[in-house]
Ligand code: SF4
């Protein structure tokens with residue numbers, strides 16, 4: 027239950043209720059709606075997902091065409107088409123999602139667009155839910171695209187509107203970059219009016235010289251792009267998204283942006299540090315004149331930013347080109363860390379190396395970690411993946427397979443890497459399970475098993491499967507189909523018959539895709555039925571060529587929701603008279619509802635979701651786990 | 656001045672809901688407020704914290720040694736929060752235990768309360784609350800989060816009034832769940848009331864300025 031009933035009061039603009047308490051991502055959705063978007067598309071990814079969760083609740087009411095695309099590339103290409111057909115369009119994704127969309131991303135900046143097109147990307151410093159902490163600001167340089175970065179929910183909303191204005195004025199896509207802390211920070215936001223949109227269909231007017239990026243056209247487009255960028259640089263210098271926080275009285279200055287600004291300000295206020303702060307919201311092109319002026323007015327300037335020294339390198343260049351002698355401090359000279367997100371304590375510690383902070387005492391080096399039992403995330407109680415991993419591990423052991431290779435992928439099932447399953451040797455990127463399995467099958471004689479979820483399979487698992495079949499490779503591909511994009515909050519995917527708002531769509535059965543590609547050995551199992559799963563896996567492990575097992579069972583979160591509504595959940599308990607204390611259930615199946623107390627196995631009744639899989643003889647050979655009445 | 660609250664527990668315990676209720680009530684009482692949320696993979700039964708900062712501040716991260724109040728919905732997670740925050744003003748701790756599989760998988764049991772207290776309280780005043788039982792009495796084991804909000808209100812640990820929280824509850828929960836959560840809030844407040852009247856001479860009850 028969340029305070030989400032009417033997240034942004036989209037239905038009417040109840041402005042008298044200002045301010046409203048919005049999550050950064052909700053504010054982004056609100057900003058886009060206030061900017062009059064008529065089209066939005068995405069592939070879900072933390073920390074960007076709540077933009078879609080919000081839009082999916084209101085798109086229909088407002089007449090916005092919103093859809094989850096099969097992947098980020100298709101999402102961006104669709105939004106591009108909507109934009110050049112005359113609709114303001116938003117496309118959003120997590121940072122690594124932009125890698126997937128990078129091909130059209132770069133070229134749409136060349137061709138330019140018609141109605142505003144904003145590409146929102148959410149970076150994840152400190153990698154709360156990502157495989158890397160790549161700094162997507164570099165994409166702005168790579169693609170020559172203007173970039174805007176908010177620091178808090180109010181700015182997220184306001185800057186989003188500015189991003190659309192900018193995009194439309196210069197007919198160029200705009201990159202809108204957040205980080206986890208900004209996207210997942212809830213704060214007070216004064217919302218504005220929601221315009222009436224046409225939301226009808228448009229007529230696309232052709233202009234092949236612009237939108238066909240063959241070399242003959244691209245040559246001219248590049249030149250035009252660079253000219254545009256020159257004009258946009260002047261916009262940046264005048265933009266109110268860049269601001270100085272005080273009246274320039276100190277000899278010391280700081281240049282900062284995004285979430286780093288918040289950490290800096292909390293540090294500055296807590297220790298009453300006298301410092302002028304230039305906060306940059308328009309981060310590409312940087313406001314060069316303002317920065318030069320700011321540098322000239324200070325003896326020392328620190329650059330406070332997260333991850334790479336992106337601004338610092340440019341600021342040093344600006345100083346050099348203008349012959350400015352101000353001392354500049356940042357990451358390149360080792361004052362600030364290039365790793366992980368900043369926080370007020372880290373900023374203070376770094377600042378203390380540059381300036382004297384009265385009353386600041388260097389903290390004792392923190393002790394190394396806690397010896398409290400760790401509690402990493404786990405597969406939910408009732409999660410179908412637990413059955414799949416349990417059955418595969420058993421089968422591999424029963425078949426006496428030496429050194430199997432588990433190529434896993436991105437989703438909740440990535441948690442299969444942890445004990446007791448330990449069934450992941452590689453996790454690299456979306457769809458890489460089957461891609462990497464291709465390589466292993468070509469260069470080793472080990473048994474290769476790829477695990478991939480349904481959404482990830484649709485997203486980018488199909489091309490590597492084609493590659494495997496075409497090249498007669500050997501592998502077992504286990505597609506874990508829970509009929510949703512679970513990890514990011516149960517968004518729909520192309521396997522579903524209903525869209526997020528209950529509209530009928532065409533579900534694409536995985537078995538049809540797989541058979542269409544030419545896989546001969548295709549089976550479907552229910553991971554709650556351990557015995558049947560085991561038999562099928564055993565058989566498939568001994569088949570040559572590409573075998574596919576679709577392990578199909580609804581995500582436990584969706585199942586629980588439905589059952590709870592109907593009040594039908596029946597939970598399980600351990601009959602102590604029958605329990606043989608073999609400990610198999612806790613040691614090898616490890617549902618989080620199971621625990622040991624005073625030497626006895628117990629089931630936590632508030633956690634058990636009644637899947638009943640632990641009661642199967644393959645988990646509890648003593649048949650001691652029973653329905654609680 | 657900022658009043659910093661950390662809510663700690665296990666994914667699925669309603670921590671974001673609790674944080675939003677506290678924040679929304681602070682907002683309605685005319686104060687500035689910022690909250691941090693956890694989404695994605697970390698929500699799946701792992702340690703989860705939500706920080707609420709009331710007053711003038713910029714970011715959602717609570718600096719070291721400046722947390723005024725920890726509200727722990729689970730025993731071990733309360734200690735984990737205290738450990739990571741440095742000096743903490745006051746901690747209210749639900750005695751609910753949710754076993755991390757890292758223990759049972761190795762045939763270990765949940766550590767005993769006294770051991771945890773001795774080893775990890777780091778000088779913080781910790782007030783244990785049987786919130787699980789109180790929640791059951793209110794009608795749902797899931798209402799531990801609201802019970803703990805009630806306890807904090809009862810001790811006057813929030814910079815706002817009970818009536819503001821009650822209004823937010825009414826806007827948050829559908830009718831069916833509202834009565835359980837209102838009951839949970841009342842029982843939580845009453846629990847603190849009893850604590851206050853039963854204190855021994857030389858023990859203390861928490862308050863905001865301590
Ligand atoms: S959300 Fe669904 S898929 Fe993810 S761990 Fe929970 S039950 Fe499994």
Ligand code: SF4
Nearest residue numbers: 617634635637638640
């Ligand atoms: S029935 Fe068993 S496996 Fe399923 S949720 Fe309950 S304890 Fe866990």
